[in-house]
Amino acid sequence: EVQLVQSGAEVKKPGESLKISCKGSGYSFTSYWIGWVRQMPGKGLEWMGIIYPGDSDTRYSPSFQGQVTISADKSISTAYLQWSSLKASDTAMYYCARRGIQGTDYWGQGTLVTVSS
Amino acid sequence: QSALTQPASVSGSPGQSITISCTGTSSDVGGYNYVSWYQQHPGKAPKLMIYDVSNRPSGVSNRFSGSKSGNTASLTISGLQAEDEADYYCSSYTSSSTLNYVFGTGTKVTVL
Numbered sequence: 001e002v003q004l005v006q007s008g009a010e011v012k013k014p015g016e017s018l019k020i021s022c023k024g025s026g027y028s029f030t031s032y033w034i035g036w037v038r039q040m041p042g043k044g045l046e047w048m049g050i051i052y053p054g055d056s057d058t059r060y061s062p063s064f065q066g067q068v069t070i071s072a073d074k075s076i077s078t079a080y081l082q083w084s085s086l087k088a089s090d091t092a093m094y095y096c097a098r099r100g101i102q103g104t105d106y107w108g109q110g111t112l113v114t115v116s117s
Numbered sequence: 118q119s120a121l122t123q124p125a126s127v128s129g130s131p132g133q134s135i136t137i138s139c140t141g142t143s144s145d146v147g148g149y150n151y152v153s154w155y156q157q158h159p160g161k162a163p164k165l166m167i168y169d170v171s172n173r174p175s176g177v178s179n180r181f182s183g184s185k186s187g188n189t190a191s192l193t194i195s196g197l198q199a200e201d202e203a204d205y206y207c208s209s210y211t212s213s214s215t216l217n218y219v220f221g222t223g224t225k226v227t228v229l
Contacts (some may be wrong), residue, residue, distance in 0.1 A: 035216070044223040045155075045163065046119065047216045059215045062131055095162055103153035103168035104208065104218070110162055 002026040004034075004096050004108035011114045012086050019082035020111045022096030029077035030054035033099040036070060036081045039110075040092045050099065051079060086115045121146065121207055121221035134195040137224045139207030140188060145219060149190035151210035154183055154192045158203045166205075167192060194226070197201040202228045 007021045022034065035050040049060040055070040060070070073093045079096055096108040124139040139146065139154075143172040148150055152170045155163035165174055165185035170190065180195045190209070194201055207221035 043219045045157075047214075047218060047220065050216055061214070061216055083128070097163075100160075102174055103151075104155075104163055105165050105168070105174065107162040107164070113125075 001033055002051070002098070002104055002106045004098060006094075006096060006108040006111045009112040011116070012064050013117055015085050016115075017082070018085050018086055018113065019080050020094060020113070022081075022108050023053045024077045024079070024098070026029055030074050034072065034079045035097050035099060035104070036068075036079075037095040037097055038092050039095065048081070053077075053079065086113075088109075088115050088117075119219075121209060121210075121219060122183070123207060123221040123224045125222075126227065127227045128229055129197045130229045131197055131199065133162075134193060135196050135197060135206075135226065137192045137205055139152065139190040139192070139209075139221045140143055141211075141219075142188055144213045145209040145211035146190050148183065148212065149210045150185070150223040152185060153208045154181075154182065155206045155208065156203050163206065197228055199228050202226055
């Protein structure tokens with residue numbers, strides 16, 4: 001069974017750093033693109049960036065380029081999304097999702113990030 | 118890359134059929150047969166309902182169907198049920214983004 005399991009909710013202060021994770025199982029982790037999707041409170045879905053764990057090819061949406069870093073450790077089938085300096089506007093639910101042959105077919109359960117002073 | 122355009126809300130009574138539109142351009146919806154639809158219940162992760170315009174993943178009810186005409190894709194839910202009340206997002210392959218995919222603005226479906 002394909003699963004993407006994300007790390008737990010985080011509460012941070014502005015200016016702090018953060019790295020959240022997404023562990024894949026039940027499939028060949030290195031053979032599928034993994035993406036990160038932001039959903040701000042009460043808003044829609046936005047692609048932030050994607051990574052191909054097989055060769056670490058990484059692409060970012062222009063809106064998120066320079067604001068976050070996406071990485072992956074294929075030895076432990078885990079993708080990461082990190083911030084070096086959080087802002088209140090980063091408060092959102094973040095999903096990882098697998099891009100399969102049949103579209104974005106599997107999603108993590110989401111990680112809620114709250115940034116507040 | 119701008120989001121694809123969906124109506125903010127659509128409603129219907131149990132048993133009725135409703136259709137949600139998703140309008141893009143020739144660089145996305147109109148240019149490729151890679152339109153997907155996702156259902157999202159409150160507090161839950163999105164779920165793939167339709168891929169490649171009109172294909173249903175295993176386990177998705179045949180009450181859900183997809184189609185496309187020109188730059189507009191559509192999701193039809195027939196025999197509307199209370200459990201169908203959710204947000205729905207379309208997504209399309211696009212040649213206008215380095216990420217190759219763009220979401221729609223989302224539609225809230227209400228079962229009256």
